[in-house]
Amino acid sequence: MSPQSWFTQAAARLRTANPYAVDAALAALVLFAVSLQWLFPDEGGDRLTWQGWLLGAATAVPLVWRRRAPFATAWVVSAATPAMAVYHAPPPGVLWGGLVVLYTMAARALPWQRRLMLVGWVIGATVTMQHKEDVRPFEYAFHLLCIACAYSLGWLARVQRAYTAELEDRARRMERERAADTARAIAQERARIARDMHDILAHAVSLMVVQAEAGPVVVRSDPERAEASFDAIAAAGRDAMAQLRRILGVLKEEQDNGTSPQPGVGALPRLLRQVGESAGLRVELHTTGDPHPLPADAEVAVYRVVQEALTNTVKHAYAACATVELDWTEHLLTLTVTDDGRGPATPGGGHGLIGIRERAAACGGSAEAGRGPDGGFRVVVRLPAAADRQAALG
Numbered sequence: 128m129s130p131q132s133w134f135t136q137a138a139a140r141l142r143t144a145n146p147y148a149v150d151a152a153l154a155a156l157v158l159f160a161v162s163l164q165w166l167f168p169d170e171g172g173d174r175l176t177w178q179g180w181l182l183g184a185a186t187a188v189p190l191v192w193r194r195r196a197p198f199a200t201a202w203v204v205s206a207a208t209p210a211m212a213v214y215h216a217p218p219p220g221v222l223w224g225g226l227v228v229l230y231t232m233a234a235r236a237l238p239w240q241r242r243l244m245l246v247g248w249v250i251g252a253t254v255t256m257q258h259k260e261d262v263r264p265f266e267y268a269f270h271l272l273c274i275a276c277a278y279s280l281g282w283l284a285r286v287q288r289a290y291t292a293e294l295e296d297r298a299r300r301m302e303r304e305r306a307a308d309t310a311r312a313i314a315q316e317r318a319r320i321a322r323d324m325h326d327i328l329a330h331a332v333s334l335m336v337v338q339a340e341a342g343p344v345v346v347r348s349d350p351e352r353a354e355a356s357f358d359a360i361a362a363a364g365r366d367a368m369a370q371l372r373r374i375l376g377v378l379k380e381e382q383d384n385g386t387s388p389q390p391g392v393g394a395l396p397r398l399l400r401q402v403g404e405s406a407g408l409r410v411e412l413h414t415t416g417d418p419h420p421l422p423a424d425a426e427v428a429v430y431r432v433v434q435e436a437l438t439n440t441v442k443h444a445y446a447a448c449a450t451v452e453l454d455w456t457e458h459l460l461t462l463t464v465t466d467d468g469r470g471p472a473t474p475g476g477g478h479g480l481i482g483i484r485e486r487a488a489a490c491g492g493s494a495e496a497g498r499g500p501d502g503g504f505r506v507v508v509r510l511p512a513a514a515d516r517q518a519a520l521g
Contacts, residue, residue, distance in 0.1 A: 150191050157223045158187035182211035186224030193231045198240050201228045205247060212255040222252070222270060226277040233281025234288070241278075248274050319424075319489070322482040326431045329479065330438040331367030334405040335360045359405040366401070391426030392418070392453070395433055399451065406441045409448040416455030425510050428486040429453075429462055432494075435479045436464035436506045445469060446503065460510045467503040483508065 161183035185207035189200045204224045229248060232241045252270045339360060390398070399410040421429070433451055440446050446468030454461040480496050483506060487494035492510040499505035 154187050154190040160223045197231050197235050204228045209255045229277040230281035233278045234284040326435045330434050331363045333438045333442045334363040389427045390430040392429050402437050412451045414453045418455050425490045428490050440466040458512050462508040465499050465505045
């Protein structure tokens with residue numbers, strides 16, 4: 128194991144260890160360092176007396192509470208250290224407790240508290256050095272350098288802790304935003320699937336009901352027409368089943384293995400032909416302008432809007448004919464479905480027209496429905512081109 132990895136693992140263990148146990152071990156280590164002057168006195172120097180040892184212990188034992196009460200601990204150690212130096216029993220060679228206190232204050236205390244301690248220790252160390260016998264100039268520099276290094280390490284620890292907290296907070300915010308985006312996407316997808324299922328089932332069932340009602344009427348007088356009605360019912364049911372199977376495949380998160388893509392503008396002629404053959408409704412398609420590619424969801428929206436509008440025509444309008452118009456411009460596709468019937472049964476438009484408005488809004492467009500200028504009912508949907516869609520969605 129390399130020294131760097133060993134140090135990293137040791138630092139990680141210290142961060143996860145019980146803080147009071149770490150502080151107690153640190154206080155014991157400082158007390159041991161202070162006691163070294165008593166265990167191994169300098170030759171010719173002052174021996175450490177029991178009074179001096181008690182003052183030395185006063186610079187170490189309070190470190191047990193350095194996290195719970197950092198400012199009070201700092202005051203106790205700050206008072207005991209110069210007292211030990213002035214008492215000459217003997218004065219400390221290294222400010223062990225003071226270095227730990229300065230580190231703690233720089234890392235954890237309020238700004239005015241850490242500044243007060245830094246200035247106090249610089250002044251105090253300079254003054255108490257005057258009471259030391261045979262003090263040499265380099266000792267001043269040594270003590271001041273130790274004070275500066277301990278304070279700087281604490282400041283760096285505080286900056287790193289603040290940076291880590293900011294990163295963790297940012298990660299939590301991003302996680303919440305990602306969860307919100309996921310929930311919003313799920314809700315939008317559910318709404319889209321609900322609209323698709325409504326349009327598919329309403330369209331298929333409407334055509335099947337029309338044919339089922341017509342079949343018994345002509346079953347004796349015109350068997351071929353009755354057979355065609357039953358064929359139309361079967362075709363509408365098969366088409367609905369195929370589309371529902373595709374939607375259920377999406378719900379199961381299955382891959383699109385060979386299934387047909389979602390219908391779009393290109394499938395409108397087949398849809399109109401199916402409605403005309405099944406419901407006996409004359410449907411015409413008119414296109415003006417130059418068609419251009421639409422986003423995939425807009426393609427599906429065009430198909431579903433026409434499907435729902437014609438379903439409403441078959442179910443409620445009692446119309447004889449309907450017209451589907453596609454007006455292509457450079458920045459907009461205007462889709463208009465008009466019939467000569469009496470309009471939907473509900474003034475507000477029911478779920479079908481609400482779904483049309485939701486589809487248009489989801490593609491950055493708009494929809495309106497109401498009486499046509501010449502009677503009947505008209506649905507108008509405007510969808511922006513791909514280049515203008517982002518601006519339309521805001």
